[in-house]
Amino acid sequence: MTQPAYSRLPRERRVADIMAAARAVFDEKGYAAASVAEIAERAGVVEGSVYRYFEHKRALLIAVVERWYAELLSDFDEHLGVITGTWNRLRYLVWKHLSTIEKQPMLVRLVFEELRSGPDYRTTAVFQVNRRYTRRTIDILKDGIARGEIRRGIPLRIARDMIFGGVEHHTWAFVRGEGAFSPVAAADAIVDILRRGIAADTTLPEVRHVPKGPRRKPR
Amino acid sequence: MTQPAYSRLPRERRVADIMAAARAVFDEKGYAAASVAEIAERAGVVEGSVYRYFEHKRALLIAVVERWYAELLSDFDEHLGVITGTWNRLRYLVWKHLSTIEKQPMLVRLVFEELRSGPDYRTTAVFQVNRRYTRRTIDILKDGIARGEIRRGIPLRIARDMIFGGVEHHTWAFVRGEGAFSPVAAADAIVDILRRGIAADTTLPEVRHVPKGPRRKPR
């Protein structure tokens, strides 16, 4: 019975415990319905302790999502670097995005509905990572123009918005647990419409050199 | 000084007052930062009275947005009925959407970030109206196929998602007060990419010989 009323752990460990608990509770209940009290309980600390390591509840959300993003994108550039061809690269990018949504709908929902709305979003590392993402997209498109595969004068940001906006709307029901979608099929369909929409006229109908049939299913 | 401490108004009037106050406060501060106390004060009632007419704070949000939608769309079908040609109709629809966002960014934000996220969204009249909207889009596209202007086999829902998702992403910064956009230019750009993306090959000026390229994406 002489067990200590509490234990002192190294900062790292405590932070990790709290973040793990937070991720679990957010994942189960969403941000608004998750209470700091419950997160604290699962992490084995008292509520006040959470606030020693995280300024707000929102800081917890940001930390959780940032860590997830870091895991997620660690191999992205590496893979993208190997894939050649404008349309193949775009297809990989779109598929990767869709696939992520399929695997972690709740975390994606946290980003879409909670994190991205806040006034502090632009100060977030998640924002930076998203910028890098969309930057890649623009780069691929610019490269396509340089190769003569994409028409000059295409408004690149509009094209990018149609990609990511299209993905988001398409997965909308699924993210809310009310539907399903196929990452591969959706990626094909989106890139196909986009390809016809922005391809240089000469490359449009037949695409004969090198990759005869369009590559499908990267990765 | 024998003025009554309060006045009894017909239900209609009270509801209207409260909704007007709510709309103003939501518009200034957003949903989360708006307090029912402030709404009540501006409507000239006490906090408890708001709850006589609206079950939750959220019911107030829904009522405000529903009323706005009703105003907004009263003339939509009428206008659309007059416009002929698949691409013109699509362009009008996209422009209308963009134009609405430009005029009422805060209300749009309420829909995008607060209303649409909730679990009760599908029970909302706003949801029904949005369905009608996207239904119109699909109808226009189907009609385009029937006229031979759009390729058969285009996944219509994907096309629709690229339209509305594209619009939403494109206006994202503006809605948060961090940028600008041109409804006309954006509508042109989006419909142009889409048109090339889904038009039947014969209607594209430069592309004469019919299919040749591999068919993709059945259904």
Add this chain to the structure above:
DNA sequence: CTGGACAAATGAGACGATCTCAGCAACACT
């Protein structure tokens, strides 16, 4: 004109959330 019933409106306060902070107690280092 008057009194009483009815319902609109009040305002106090229950409830539950985030976040603060003074002090206790575990650990490291003499």
Add this chain to the structure above:
DNA sequence: AGTGTTGCTGAGATCGTCTCATTTGTCCAG
């Protein structure tokens, strides 16, 4: 063992939504 440092605690301040017993205009019956 004594002592300083500081992770951790837990009580409570604060602020939000929402409830409800009570008060008080209004209106109609007599």
